Amino acid sequence: MEGANAQAGRVAVTAGALSKCPIHDDVFIDQMDSASLEDAYRIGAAKVRDCEIDSDHKEFMAAIKRIVEESAMDCGYCAKNDD
Numbered sequence: 001m002e003g004a005n006a007q008a009g010r011v012a013v014t015a016g017a018l019s020k021c022p023i024h025d026d027v028f029i030d031q032m033d034s035a036s037l038e039d040a041y042r043i044g045a046a047k048v049r050d051c052e053i054d055s056d057h058k059e060f061m062a063a064i065k066r067i068v069e070e071s072a073m074d075c076g077y078c079a080k081n082d083d
């Protein structure tokens, strides 16, 4: 089973709180959308309840919060290549 962080990232992308850089598959881009973040928590909580997540509720909510907070508004690799 993949780690809780990877699962948190996917939940955030599903909810629309994060998107993936179209070029760099491992880079998340913050959509700055608090409603989508709420959706991410809701989807994540349901997945924990259904035992789809290898983490408990509190940990997984924290993982979602962290991965969104750590994401920038644009991809650092792409920004670098723009110069």
Ligand SMILES: [Zn+2]
Pocket (backbone or CB within 6 Å): 021, 022, 023, 024, 027, 075, 076, 077, 078
């Ligand atoms: Zn990129």
